[in-house]
Amino acid sequence: MRQPSVGSRKRVRMRDVAQRCGVSISTVSLVLSGDARIPEDTTRKVLQTVKAMEYRPSVIARSLARRISRTIGVILPEFAFNKNQSFYYQALKGIHSETQPAGFKMVVEATTKGFIERRFYLRLLKEQSADAIIFLTPSLNDLFLSEMGKENYPFVLVGGTVQDADLPSAKGDDFAGGFMATEHLIKQGHRAIGHISGFSNYYIGADRKRGYEEAMKKAGLPIGPDWIQEGDFDVDVSAKAAERLVQSGVTAIFAGSDMMAYGALKALHDLQKRVPEDISLVGMDDLEFSANSRPALTTVRYDIEKISALAANFVIKQIQSPIIPKSLLKDVPAPELIVRQTTARRGQVAT
Amino acid sequence: MRQPSVGSRKRVRMRDVAQRCGVSISTVSLVLSGDARIPEDTTRKVLQTVKAMEYRPSVIARSLARRISRTIGVILPEFAFNKNQSFYYQALKGIHSETQPAGFKMVVEATTKGFIERRFYLRLLKEQSADAIIFLTPSLNDLFLSEMGKENYPFVLVGGTVQDADLPSAKGDDFAGGFMATEHLIKQGHRAIGHISGFSNYYIGADRKRGYEEAMKKAGLPIGPDWIQEGDFDVDVSAKAAERLVQSGVTAIFAGSDMMAYGALKALHDLQKRVPEDISLVGMDDLEFSANSRPALTTVRYDIEKISALAANFVIKQIQSPIIPKSLLKDVPAPELIVRQTTARRGQVAT
DNA sequence: CTGAAAGCGCTTACAG
DNA sequence: CTGAAAGCGCTTACAG
Numbered sequence A, B: 001m002r003q004p005s006v007g008s009r010k011r012v013r014m015r016d017v018a019q020r021c022g023v024s025i026s027t028v029s030l031v032l033s034g035d036a037r038i039p040e041d042t043t044r045k046v047l048q049t050v051k052a053m054e055y056r057p058s059v060i061a062r063s064l065a066r067r068i069s070r071t072i073g074v075i076l077p078e079f080a081f082n083k084n085q086s087f088y089y090q091a092l093k094g095i096h097s098e099t100q101p102a103g104f105k106m107v108v109e110a111t112t113k114g115f116i117e118r119r120f121y122l123r124l125l126k127e128q129s130a131d132a133i134i135f136l137t138p139s140l141n142d143l144f145l146s147e148m149g150k151e152n153y154p155f156v157l158v159g160g161t162v163q164d165a166d167l168p169s170a171k172g173d174d175f176a177g178g179f180m181a182t183e184h185l186i187k188q189g190h191r192a193i194g195h196i197s198g199f200s201n202y203y204i205g206a207d208r209k210r211g212y213e214e215a216m217k218k219a220g221l222p223i224g225p226d227w228i229q230e231g232d233f234d235v236d237v238s239a240k241a242a243e244r245l246v247q248s249g250v251t252a253i254f255a256g257s258d259m260m261a262y263g264a265l266k267a268l269h270d271l272q273k274r275v276p277e278d279i280s281l282v283g284m285d286d287l288e289f290s291a292n293s294r295p296a297l298t299t300v301r302y303d304i305e306k307i308s309a310l311a312a313n314f315v316i317k318q319i320q321s322p323i324i325p326k327s328l329l330k331d332v333p334a335p336e337l338i339v340r341q342t343t344a345r346r347g348q349v350a351t
Numbered sequence C, D: 001c002t003g004a005a006a007g008c009g010c011t012t013a014c015a016g
Helices: A014-021 A025-032 A040-052 A059-066 A085-099 A113-117 A120-126 A144-150 A174-187 A203-218 A235-247 A258-270 A304-320 A326-330 B014-021 B025-032 B040-053 B059-066 B085-099 B113-117 B120-126 B145-150 B174-187 B203-218 B235-247 B258-270 B304-320 B326-330
Strands: A071-076 A105-110 A132-136 A155-158 A193-197 A228-230 A252-255 A280-282 A299-301 A336-338 B071-076 B105-110 B132-136 B155-158 B193-197 B228-230 B252-255 B280-282 B299-301 B336-338
Touching: A014 A025, A014 A040, A025 A040, A059 B059, A071 A085, A071 A120, A071 A304, A085 A105, A085 A132, A085 A258, A085 A304, A085 B085, A085 B105, A105 A120, A105 B085, A120 A132, A132 A304, A155 A304, A174 A193, A174 A203, A174 A252, A174 A280, A174 A299, A174 A336, A193 A203, A193 A235, A193 A258, A228 A235, A235 A252, A235 A258, A252 A258, A258 A280, A304 A326, B014 B025, B014 B040, B025 B040, B071 B085, B071 B120, B071 B304, B085 B105, B085 B132, B085 B258, B085 B304, B105 B120, B120 B132, B132 B304, B155 B304, B174 B193, B174 B203, B174 B252, B174 B280, B174 B299, B174 B336, B193 B203, B193 B235, B193 B258, B228 B235, B235 B252, B235 B258, B252 B258, B258 B280, B304 B326
Parallel strands: A071 A105, A071 A132, A132 A155, A193 A228, A193 A252, A252 A280, B071 B105, B071 B132, B132 B155, B193 B228, B193 B252, B252 B280
Antiparallel strands: A105 B105, A299 A336, B299 B336
């Protein structure tokens, strides 16, 4: 008999426990999947042996036979490891809160140029290493995603969608959020309000900006030529954007994300502008840190964590039954204004 | 012939392309794994058919046959989704930067009580859904990890290790870092220096504290009875800790992590203490945000991203050849003091 | 209630 | 250079 060398792994297989138990391999399999047909004493006997032999079923073999991997693929946009880190980590947290209890593994990938062109996201599905895919904040240009609508794989978009495509998507109301944030500033008496915008080819960037524009329009306020500055969801780019906004004479700024607001805060500080005394600032997302920074950031809560959890839940249900209605995705938290320390009535605070 | 219903998935198998090509399935398999024995024209023909039929090999079937899954499991400590988020996201970034190019999937799990007791981390390995495991910042009490030393699975600990066990582990020099941070404060003329400590059952918490104590001792400085306060790696807990430190008359604080330093910054601000004029503060980790916050945080760079990447690289090599020397893990970045805006010479700045 | 057998879709010696 | 065959470790109708 071959002795396994010290420390080498010899795998106990289902066949081994069947033999030891004196039952067939099918019986063991049925017991393990909790089939009601097997009487209790057989069940107990098998279970005992499983324990005694420390048998671990191979999920790989099971996946092959069952044709499911019990894994969910999460695709981050390519900048997710560099920009808006908290936002995406929060999203992972939300997804994990659903996948873990449901017994799904979560594999996380980030898009890269090659990744997209070569349809790597699709490979996860087609090569069967994932049962479903969650696509975080796709770009409006990610037209290839429309293909997904035709293939009937379980998938969902989070925090965005693709132009002219009716794909399952869980997202907050960015337009309303942007509107709310701007309106708050207007109510505080500000008239010259600037905006630091995120990528306009991302729903989250474009619609928050639309919200800003609409609020200004509704209040009969003109938007100065330099009042909208690209922030690229980036702290440093946003800092520069804020500098330009200050030069253009704005008294308040709506940054399209908390991260960009942090950038503005930094620039404002370095320019010796006091917040909110000299300039009011509101962000959007309500990242965890925004309540803890000083001054604490006035912002609009987006709750990417809950939204992501919702999406994960949807996709898990979809795996179990393919005809889950998209309406499940409608139950998304509404944006909510959180007033903290970076906004004040215009001119109310002494200079 | 059965027509697939609209939108249903009919899988193209290797057998199908073999048939279409008029070769055997083994030939296709060999071509796909780049075997040199197959002549070029056969190779070309097969590859063309693969493309034409949009054949996608099943990674599941391949995993079963090859007995590897090309997946790496990443285990986060249970609080990782709530505390020190940037730290762990940074770690994921580092790991992903190695796994993605090497063609490994990254599955991320978080420990929970049940997870540990039921050896879920081991299941990833034993059930073959992961080829290796990366354990992020284990607790010194995670004694079960010592078992891992006996089983010869590829694995590595990051940012910590287990008591009395010689396990492969990649970590920065926390002791030196804590020492450095404290020494910097001492050189600035501070004598009453407090410490906000992380969990003492985590290497990162315990050793940074030791570094602080040693620096004080070396300088002949006594440590007041209330000068060490638990911060639990938590922003709010650290804020309270900072309050107590202020009461105890300290003029400088070394926080055992940037996150805890942010908590202190918040409390100091709310107590109307100016940083660094009234109190100097240094953190440790150098999270991305620390350069961008205002005042920008003086800290010690730990570079969890690079350390994690190193660990991932180690484990990937280990999968390929089991006898990779642990010494590879020694090439870890040394801690580095980054002086920014939260520290100043004691009494130098006017009150 | 339980077993024998086919099948999931690959890989890999082994012949030839 | 290439094919037939066994094997990876399960699941699941189908008989009995």
